[in-house]
Amino acid sequence: MAQRAIIKQLLPHLYLIDDAGESTCYLIEGKTHAMVIDTANGWEDLRAIVEGLTQLPVIVVNTHGHGDHILGNVYFDEAWMHPADFELAEMFMGYAKEEMEKYGLKPCPLKPLSIGQVFDLGGLELEVVPLQGHTPGSIGLLDRQDRILFTGDGVNTHLWMQLDGCSSIAELREMLLALKAQHGSEFDYILHGHDKGLREAAVVDQLIQGCDDLLAGRREKDKPYHYFDGECLQHPISDVEGQVIVYTEERL
Numbered sequence: 001m002a003q004r005a006i007i008k009q010l011l012p013h014l015y016l017i018d019d020a021g022e023s024t025c026y027l028i029e030g031k032t033h034a035m036v037i038d039t040a041n042g043w044e045d046l047r048a049i050v051e052g053l054t055q056l057p058v059i060v061v062n063t064h065g066h067g068d069h070i071l072g073n074v075y076f077d078e079a080w081m082h083p084a085d086f087e088l089a090e091m092f093m094g095y096a097k098e099e100m101e102k103y104g105l106k107p108c109p110l111k112p113l114s115i116g117q118v119f120d121l122g123g124l125e126l127e128v129v130p131l132q133g134h135t136p137g138s139i140g141l142l143d144r145q146d147r148i149l150f151t152g153d154g155v156n157t158h159l160w161m162q163l164d165g166c167s168s169i170a171e172l173r174e175m176l177l178a179l180k181a182q183h184g185s186e187f188d189y190i191l192h193g194h195d196k197g198l199r200e201a202a203v204v205d206q207l208i209q210g211c212d213d214l215l216a217g218r219r220e221k222d223k224p225y226h227y228f229d230g231e232c233l234q235h236p237i238s239d240v241e242g243q244v245i246v247y248t249e250e251r252l
Contacts, residue, residue, distance in 0.1 A: 004044050007053070010198060011146065013124070015053055016191070019043070023068040024195050026150060027053055028143065030121025035059045037141060037150050038193055039072025039079070042096065042105075047075035059119060062110075063131075063152025064138040065089035069193055071096055074105040082128075083112040085137030088165065113139070129183055131155060133172040135165055142183060149187040149201070155179070156192045157203055157243045161251055162225075162232040169251050173211035180204055203237075210237040210245045214252060 004020040013029040019040035026037040027050055034056040039046050050058055060076045062069055065085030070092060073079045081089060093100075093107045100106060117128045124145050131138040131154025138154035153160065154175075161172060189198040213219070214235055225234040225246050234244040 005049050007049070008197070014146070016195070016197065017046070017049065018196065024193055025069070025072070026191060028121070028124070028126070029054055029056055030124035032122030033057050033059055035061060035119060035121060035126060035141075036076075037061055038063055038069040038152060039076070041068050042071030042074055042100075045075050046072040059121075061113065061119070061141060062089070063140065063150070063154065063193060064135040065092065066135065066153065067092035067095065069152060073108045074100055076108050078109050078111055080111045080113040082137030082139050084132070085135050086110055086112075088135060088137070115139070126150075129179065131175060131179065133167045133175050134160060136167075142186060144186050147186065147188040148198070149183070149190045151190050152193040155190055155204060155207065156194065157199070157237070157240075158194065159207065159245050161245055161247045162227070163229075166251065169211050169214050169245070169247060173208060173215065176204055176208045176211065180208070206237040206243070207245065210235055214245065214247065
């Protein structure tokens with residue numbers, strides 16, 4: 001029985017799996033296949049949890065290569081990821097190698113996905129869309145039927161842009177504008193990699209405005225931000241506490 005995972009059914013064919021508040025992955029079912037979107041931290045057997053929710057064959061897709069979204073890959077036979085994040089994923093798997101070996105686990109092979117690739121789950125399709133910024137290989141999965149965009153950390157109400165490998169704020173803005181122009185009319189909701197439920201797509205506009213503010217020097221409301229690797233800055237994108245773009249001066 002799961003000790004960490006909090007499972008919430010969002011639609012008859014869609015489950016949110018919250019890994020102890022640390023990251024969120026999703027299970028979505030079509031008629032012939034199911035998809036696991038991200039695999040969380042790997043502390044529990046995610047495959048066993050998923051098999052308790054669906055009997056369909058499962059496809060695993062990682063939205064990007066950070067550890068809290070891929071370490072559960074060890075319970076599956078293979079996973080799809082954008083190749084621009086392969087090196088990042090290998091690094092995080094390396095950090096966890098000693099712990100994995102205690103339990104006889106090892107990373108599964110990664111399969112390279114491409115922008116525009118479509119996964120057909122049987123009556124429900126998910127298209128890969130580019131969300132590079134948080135990482136070079138960040139992608140989203142667009143479910144036009146349910147009008148949902150699964151975004152990992154690429155579009156997030158608490159968006160980290162301060163890490164090594166993150167793009168500039170200008171490049172983030174360019175990605176968000178392209179997303180809105182190309183796919184904005186095709187989704188009403190997002191589900192990001194740390195979410196608790198369906199969120200209005202307006203977060204895309206909030207992030208664009210946040211980028212505009214930062215690039216124009218409108219930073220009077222910004223505050224220091226402490227994280228595991230030090231201190232940087234946070235810029236609010238709404239009046240809700242914690243809805244911010246986290247950044248460094250070097251990213252401007």
